[in-house]
Amino acid sequence: MKRFIRSILPHPALTVLLAVVWTLLQNQVSAGMVVFGIILGIIIPLGTARWWPDRPQSIHLGRMLSYCIIVMWDILVANVQVAWIVLTKSNDRMHPCWVVIPLDLKSPEAISILAGTITLTPGTVSADLSDDGHSLLVHALDAQDADAVRDEIKTRYEARLKEIFL
Amino acid sequence: MSILFNAAAVICLFLGTIFMLVAAIGLIKLNTPMARVHAPTKAGTVGVGAFLFASILSSFANGNGSLNELLIMAFLFVTAPVSAHFIAKVNIHKGACVTPPDLDGDALWSTLNVPEEDRDIQEQADV
Numbered sequence: 063m064k065r066f067i068r069s070i071l072p073h074p075a076l077t078v079l080l081a082v083v084w085t086l087l088q089n090q091v092s093a094g095m096v097v098f099g100i101i102l103g104i105i106i107p108l109g110t111a112r113w114w115p116d117r118p119q120s121i122h123l124g125r126m127l128s129y130c131i132i133v134m135w136d137i138l139v140a141n142v143q144v145a146w147i148v149l150t151k152s153n154d155r156m157h158p159c160w161v162v163i164p165l166d167l168k169s170p171e172a173i174s175i176l177a178g179t180i181t182l183t184p185g186t187v188s189a190d191l192s193d194d195g196h197s198l199l200v201h202a203l204d205a206q207d208a209d210a211v212r213d214e215i216k217t218r219y220e221a222r223l224k225e226i227f228l
Numbered sequence: 229m230s231i232l233f234n235a236a237a238v239i240c241l242f243l244g245t246i247f248m249l250v251a252a253i254g255l256i257k258l259n260t261p262m263a264r265v266h267a268p269t270k271a272g273t274v275g276v277g278a279f280l281f282a283s284i285l286s287s288f289a290n291g292n293g294s295l296n297e298l299l300i301m302a303f304l305f306v307t308a309p310v311s312a313h314f315i316a317k318v319n320i321h322k323g324a325c326v327t328p329p330d331l332d333g334d335a336l337w338s339t340l341n342v343p344e345e346d347r348d349i350q351e352q353a354d355v
Contacts, residue, residue: 089296141247141274148254148267158263160328181309182273187265188309189316190328192335199328199337201316203266 070104072111075121077103125226132222136183144185147204161186161200161208163215172227173198179219186211233289237282244278251275262316262325269312277301 071077077100084099085091147156167173177188177198185203192199205211254267280297287294319325320339328337 083299086295086299089294137270137274141270144254144266144270145247145250148250148257153257153259153263156263158260160326162329162331177313178306178309181269181312182305185266185270187262187269187312187316189262189313190320190337190339192331193338193341194335196335197331201262201265201325203263 071107073107073114075123076107079103080106122226125222129222129226132218133179133183136218140183140185144203147185151204156204157206159202159205159208160189161202161205161211161215163198163200163212163220165196165198165220166216167220167223167227169227170195172223176215176219176223180215183219186215230289230291233285237285237289240278240282240285244275244282247275247278248272260325261319265312265315265319269308273304273308276304 080103081096081099084102085096088095165173165176167176173191173195177191180186180188180198180200185205187201187203188198189201190199191197200211200215202208202211251267251270251272255264258264258267280301284293284295284297317339320328320337328340331337
């Protein structure tokens with residue numbers, strides 16, 4: 063039974079996501095459209111299964127949700143901070159610098175999420191990845207201490223992502 | 229009730245315009261290409277986010293609720309970091325910013341890692 067469900071729904075999270083996105087695109091909830099969304103959610107993962115052979119097997123959804131809330135909050139705080147820096151600090155007094163973050167994460171999905179999070183949050187933009195995938199280059203707009211920025215990213219975001227992608 | 233929703237929508241629009249204005253000011257004021265990437269990626273997302281939230285509130289205030297905007301927000305949050313990443317990579321590639329620090333060992337930053345067959349093109353460009 064379990065194998066039967068697995069063969070019809072190879073990627074249950076993608077099925078739910080596609081159904082929800084389809085319903086949102088319609089912008090009104092009607093039974094027919096929800097059913098059609100679910101049909102699309104079953105067909106598309108089956109058709110595209112061969113293009114994601116090495117996807118992460120288990121993702122901790124509860125922790126993912128709390129991670130999203132933390133990031134949303136940080137984005138709001140970051141915006142006020144960056145707005146303040148842009149409006150009040152003169153260009154000469156800013157200390158832009160490169161920060162190198164050694165990565166403990168291995169899966170490409172987790173590294174992409176970390177890079178996206180870094181770009182969306184306080185005064186930092188992810189700029190490049192090393193060719194062996196073990197370090198991430200981050201540009202900080204105004205940082206007195208590059209090591210402090212690195213440590214904050216590692217403890218605040220990377221540690222949480224490590225618990226999400228088991 | 230609908231007055232309350234409309235008032236909240238107005239506040240969101242106001243906050244959104246402030247953030248968009250700051251993003252525009254930052255784009256003009258900041259002086260290096262790498263610093264300029266920062267202003268639009270951040271202020272832009274929250275600015276547009278506030279506009280979309282105002283749109284949701286006002287649609288519910290007028291009785292035909294719409295949640296389409298959530299999708300726009302989701303796509304925006306996924307694509308904004310990617311474009312910022314590409315702009316940063318172009319800056320590194322063209323040498324428009326301070327060269328990034330070297331890595332330990334043999335590893336190179338992927339933008340600076342020019343494949344063997346493209347080396348002479350790179351050297352011509354440098355001269």
